[in-house]
Amino acid sequence: MTKNLYLLLVGLCLATATFAQKNQPINIITYNIRLNVASDGINAWPNRKDNVKALVRFYDADILCVQEALPEQFDDLLANSNFDVVGVGRDDGKRKGEFSAVYFNKDRFVKKDGGTFWLSTTPDVPSKGWDAALNRICSWVKLYDKANKKEFLVFNTHYDHVGVQARIESAKLLKRKIQEIAPTLPVVFTGDLNVTPETEAIATIKSFLIDTKDVSVEPPYGPTGTFNAFKWDSPLKDKIDYIFVNKAFKVQKFAVLSDSKEQRYYSDHLPVFVRLYF
Incomplete structure (x- = not known):
């Protein structure tokens, strides 16, 4: 090998290593963890929580977005983890009712801003919108990624x-709010949207x-x-849980995770996983 060729190869290797260091992937999971109700019997939260937490750890989630978390579940996911979290209960804006919380690796990310709004015509106060059966919310956080030196x-x-x-x-409101809060920065939008991809509610987001x-x-x-639905033989045909991004991200991997133990799923939803790069 000539000296010039050797130097070229060394230079390429160093450039690749530098790029990899500066553009670290972000692993994100969105997961409807099913609220804690005793009537679920063997599928009640106390029998599932360790499996949910183990899944999150195994897939090295940098960010975990959950739906249906009651206060005790909100606390369980935070305990003995490297997460910080943003979220409030949907019924009082504090601790009452379900959370749509965003957990993030506190060693890697710095919270710059955050909040919650309700999916209604009065988004700044606890409220129920249109023909909804229940109060619904969106929680959000602005993070600084120390690994990539970027905000999103x-x-x-x-x-x-x-x-x-x-x-x-709700989709129309979310479009307005996301564009108001994050007009120029990279955006990730996750959730259990309770609709399949061909619907108007999804078309608005897309x-x-x-x-x-x-x-x-x-x-x-x-x-x-x-x-x-906690059914081991479920056909798993209907996609109702999503992760969306804007053009600031490259999506390397996408998965619907069907992890289970003893022929039981860890929730009545499956988690969605993505690996993103800026």
Whole structure:
């Protein structure tokens, strides 16, 4: 090997290593963890929580977005973890009701801003919107990534399970709010949207954000559907849980994770996982 060729190869290796150091991936999971109700029996939260936490650790989640977390579940996910968290209960804006919380690796990310708004015509106060059966919220956080030296935002929500119009109007509200809060920065939007991809509520989101499944560099992994109803033999056809991004991100991997133990899923939804690069 000539000296010039050797130096060229060394230079390329150093450049690649430098790029890798400056552009570290971000692993994100969105997960409807199913609220804690005793009537779920063997599938109640106390029998699942260790498996949920083990899954999050195994997949090295830098950011975890959850839906349906009651206060004790909100606390359980935070305990003995390297996470900090943003989120409030949807019923009083404090600790009452379900959370749509965003957990983030506190060693890597610095919180710059954050908040919660309600999916209603009065988004600044606890409220129920349109034909929704329940209060619904979106919690968000602006983070500084110390590894990549960049700021970005994460929004996490849970659309109503009954109100068709509420889901349509919620999507319109979210489009306005995301564009107001994050007009120029990279954006991640996650949630249990309770609608399948062909609906108007999804079309509104796709008018300004990208479904990570559609642009994953590596082929999407796992089943199509994300709702299993705690049934081991579920056909897993309906996709209702999503991760969207804007064009500031490259999606390397997308997966619907069907992890289980003793023929039981860890929730009545499957988690969605993505690996992103700026």
